[in-house]
Amino acid sequence: MQKKWMFTAILAWSLLSGFCQTTNRPNVLVIYTDDLGYGDLSCNGATAIATPNIDRLAQNGVNFSNAHATASTCTPSRYSLLSGRYAWRKKGTNILPGDANLVIPTDITTLPKVFQQAGYVTGVVGKWHLGLGNQSPVDWNKEVTPGPREVGFDYSFIFPATADRVPTIFMENQRAIGLEEKDPIAVDYHKAFPGELTGKEHPELLKQPNDPRQGHDGHIVNGIGRIGFMQGGKRSEWTDEELGYVFNNKAVDFIDQSLKSKKPFFLYYAIHNIHVPRMPGTEFKGKSRLGYRGDVILEMDHSVGVVMNALKERGLLKNTIVIFSSDNGPVLNDGYIDQSAEAAATLHHKAAGIYRGGKYSAFEAGTRVPFIVQWPAKVAGGKKSAALVSQIDLMASFAALLNVKLPKGEFTDSRNYLSTLTGQTATHRDYIVEQPANSALCIVKDGWKYLSPSKGPALMGAVNIETGYSPEDQLYDLNKDPGERTNLAAKYPQRVQELKALLEKIKAE
Known part of the structure; x- marks a missing residue:
């Protein structure tokens, strides 16, 4: 009888333990x-x-x-x-x-x-x-x-x-870690501090060369040029x-x-x-x-x-x-x-x-x-x-x-x-809005993607990335063309207008 009671108690404890593990807040x-x-x-x-x-x-x-x-x-x-x-x-x-x-x-x-x-x-x-x-x-x-x-x-x-x-x-x-009162930190994003060593002036100090088009030629720490200028905080720098x-x-x-x-x-x-x-x-x-x-x-x-x-x-x-x-x-x-x-x-x-x-x-x-x-x-x-x-x-x-x-x-x-x-359903979001670097918004709905007209280069030369910027409307069928190679805006003007209108509605919310 005692063994039966102990088995029941152990079983109940195990079930309760498992229940707590799966129902407690994750x-x-x-x-x-x-x-x-x-x-x-x-x-x-x-x-x-x-x-x-x-x-x-x-x-x-x-x-x-x-x-x-x-x-x-x-x-x-x-x-x-x-x-x-x-x-x-x-x-x-x-x-x-x-x-x-x-x-x-x-x-x-x-x-x-x-x-x-x-x-x-x-x-x-x-x-x-x-x-x-x-x-x-x-x-x-x-x-x-x-x-x-x-x-x-x-x-x-x-x-x-x-x-x-x-x-x-x-x-x-x-709070900054490792900061010394006698060596306070100052930061400037416009000009170097007097006596500061920069990547632009001292490329020989760099262990990782930088592309001069990208602005990583400012303050040097750990042999790497950074964007911006800094003085002080020598013991704080990682x-x-x-x-x-x-x-x-x-x-x-x-x-x-x-x-x-x-x-x-x-x-x-x-x-x-x-x-x-x-x-x-x-x-x-x-x-x-x-x-x-x-x-x-x-x-x-x-x-x-x-x-x-x-x-x-x-x-x-x-x-x-x-x-x-x-x-x-x-x-x-x-x-x-x-x-x-x-x-x-x-x-x-x-x-x-x-x-x-x-x-x-x-x-x-x-x-x-x-x-x-x-x-x-x-x-x-x-x-x-x-x-x-x-x-x-x-x-x-x-x-x-x-x-x-x-x-x-x-x-x-x-x-x-x-x-x-959590993988319980495959319900799609109604739509998503995407924001590129120039903030000319894009919208995706039902597998169709609309890109707003915008100014800017088609290729960012410094990083060699296609931007998608164009003065024209762009429409892509992502289900058939996930690589966005064929602009269908001229073929489906009504869908363009529908997505444009939805995007304007979302922006106005």
């Missing part, structure tokens, strides 16, 4: 990479390079082939991801200089604030590039507010902008080779701290790779066949593995939603001469896959990015989805999952597509 990890193309992953067809850790995510989750960032450049995509609003609705949200002020309003609902309302501890680690403070110039020698905290992050460990822009410093909870290791450690440490708090976590891990300057950790140098760009893809994949292994070791993997994506499409030459384009051509590596364009572009490669969702407790692995999805919908979808009501009087562009994101 942890959420968004891994957001930089400048990664759809075709840069082996799970999406790349053969010149292997990305085993990301491939494992795809094998255990849902791999989307028609997922989009909202813009083909970084700042607006990140703005939309975190705010649930198209960046083109707000002035000043294009690519920001490193000394810009915060562009996300602090009085709106954001993705991290949704998690805070649901009782989560929230954190951001990695690249920020959404501005800091509300005064110009930014005083980097004290706590800079507003910033990630005011947007909804309880913890932050970031660099302010991009690795190729000053200030080249880490900031933890909005070296490029350490970035991946430091951010990995901080991401794992945040997960550990969340365990101590006994709260579920939301972590936005904005990996700095594979943005220029591509200077991988030394152990990754020369490990790929695609030059430094390939090496930093390997390092980025390694970072994914580090964090995923940490989740597994802590027993958190089953009930953690992991979303992996990129802020925009690929670029091979973007200011530094590192033979990325030559290596890709030799090995026939197509960073954008079958799609036309790349970073900055109005064509599909600008915003069609890798997008993988894994949630072992709820989502069957090994799925592929061709559903049209947008990163802008994360806010409303997670609000629905967590029963957080978005304010009725507060307009957002975010919509609830939770069932699509």
